[in-house]
Amino acid sequence: MNICLYGSGSRKINKIYTDEAYKLGCKIAQNGHTLIFGGGDTGMMGFCAKGVHDNDGNSIGIAPGWIGNFEPLCKDCSDFIYVDTMDERKNKFTELSDAFIISPGGIGTLDEFFEIITLKKLKKQNKPIIVFNIDNYFNKMFEMIDEMAEKGFLYNQEEDLFKIANTIDEIFDYLG
Structure with missing residues (x-):
């Protein structure tokens, strides 16, 4: 299975997050899965990739060449x-991946997350999406999504667009 990881590339991330990213990798x-990711060598992406590589796994990085400036x-x-x-990067993620894991990140990670759940909502893809809620990182986002539903901005909220996992074992329970 090709598993796409969305997550931060920041070097300032607390060890509680990067340790979990490494264990996930x-x-x-x-x-026996392959990691598909944004190709970064630092942050959530980098630590997950390091876990993959330290265990003789396979990874596919996808990025515009200019991102190396950042x-x-x-x-x-x-x-x-x-x-x-x-946009090409996100399209390649969608094309090559069988499942998506959203790990803690910033604006880019949220962009990727909301795009992939929107594509699922619009029936343009039907692959599993799992939010890895390390140390309750995404709780405020979940509250915001619940409030959007309560105020009528979302419909068919009963749809199973994504799962929430607080542990790596829960991720793999969802993936089967």
């Missing part, structure tokens, strides 16, 4: 796909 490799790119990927734009 280990588990992805140990289960963050270092992972040199240990099994394959690296260079694209021209962030």
